[in-house]
Structures are given as structure tokens and as C-alpha cells.
Amino acid sequence: MNQLVRFDTNALNRALIGFDRIFHDFESRSQQSAPNYPPHNVIQHDDNNFEVEIAVAGFDREDITIEVDQNQLIIKGCRPKDEDTNKYLHRGLAARDFERVFTLAEHIIVGDATLTNGILSVILTRDVPEALKPRVIAIK
Numbered sequence: 523m524n525q526l527v528r529f530d531t532n533a534l535n536r537a538l539i540g541f542d543r544i545f546h547d548f549e550s551r552s553q554q555s556a557p558n559y560p561p562h563n564v565i566q567h568d569d570n571n572f573e574v575e576i577a578v579a580g581f582d583r584e585d586i587t588i589e590v591d592q593n594q595l596i597i598k599g600c601r602p603k604d605e606d607t608n609k610y611l612h613r614g615l616a617a618r619d620f621e622r623v624f625t626l627a628e629h630i631i632v633g634d635a636t637l638t639n640g641i642l643s644v645i646l647t648r649d650v651p652e653a654l655k656p657r658v659i660a661i662k
Contacts, residue, residue, distance in 0.1 A: 560599070560620055572646040574624060579640035580617055586642060590632050595624040595644065629654075 563575040574595070578586060581599045589596045599620045626632075626646070633645035 559616060559618070560622070562622065564624075570648040572630075572648075574644045574646065576622060576642045576644075577640060578637070578642045580615060581642075583637055586637070588632075588635050588644060590626075593626045593628070593630075595626055595632055595646075597622045597624075597642070597644070 561577045563573075565573040565575065567573065574597075576597060578599055581601060585599055585601050587598045587600075589598075601617060601619060627648070629648055629650045631647045631649050633647055635642065635644045637643075
């Protein structure tokens with residue numbers, strides 16, 4: 523039995539300054555049902571290198587757009603609307619348009635994208651600036 527649990531973040535908003543966007547994102551994501559089309563994988567190669575794979579069978583390179591906006595990776599697939607004259611006895615391959623949005627953590631850089639055998643791969647790299655990395659302070 524699945525129940526939707528709602529968190530009241532108002533008390534936290536009063537105690538933590540500047541985190542209101544995080545709580546808003548958390549609330550909105552907990553209320554959304556996650557889309558399941560097209561299927562995807564998120565692979566972590568090591569601490570700083572990731573890859574998103576999306577099954578995009580039937581889509582050409584020209585049908586797919588990849589956009590980075592603020593802290594979101596937005597991948598859209600839009601197929602041309604031509605008349606399909608085939609008579610299908612069974613149609614198991616989805617041909618509908620899609621939009622997948624992935625929220626990126628701080629310092630994630632979207633790299634190259636490839637399309638091979640119906641799988642779109644997008645490379646993501648965490649690049650934390652030196653000034654933000656932990657450092658040891660020598661005692662004089």
C-alpha cells in the first residue's frame with residue numbers, strides 16, 4: 523500500500539535561510555509522478571563521472587534536443603508528424619514525443635552526447651573548483 527507522505531517544510535524554512543528553493547523543489551518533486559517513458563539508466567562511473575542513457579529507438583539525431591537550463595538537463599524527442607500508412611497488427615514500439623528532465627547537482631558539467639543503436643548517452647562530470655574543495659590549514 524503506497525501512501526503519499528506530505529512534509530511540512532515551513533518550520534525548516536523559518537530556521538534555515540536561503541534554502542527555500544531546495545524545499546520548494548523537494549515538495550514539487552514529491553507530488554509529481556515520475557514519467558517512465560522513455561526508459562533510462564543513470565550510471566556512476568566514479569565519484570565525479572556519470573552517464574545518462576535513454577532508450578530512443580525510432581528517433582533520429584535531428585529529432586532530439588538536449589538543453590541545459592540552470593540546474594536542469596532537459597532532453598526532448600519530437601518526431602515529425604507524417605502520415606503513417608502502415609497497418610499494424612501489433613504496435614509495441616512507442617512513437618510518442620517525450621521530455622525527460624534531470625535535476626543536476628552543483629558543479630555538474632554536461633559533456634558530449636552520442637546516439638548509438640537507439641541509446642542516447644549524455645556524459646556528466648562533477649568539476650568542483652579548487653577554492654571549494656576541502657583543504658588542510660597548516661598550523662604555524
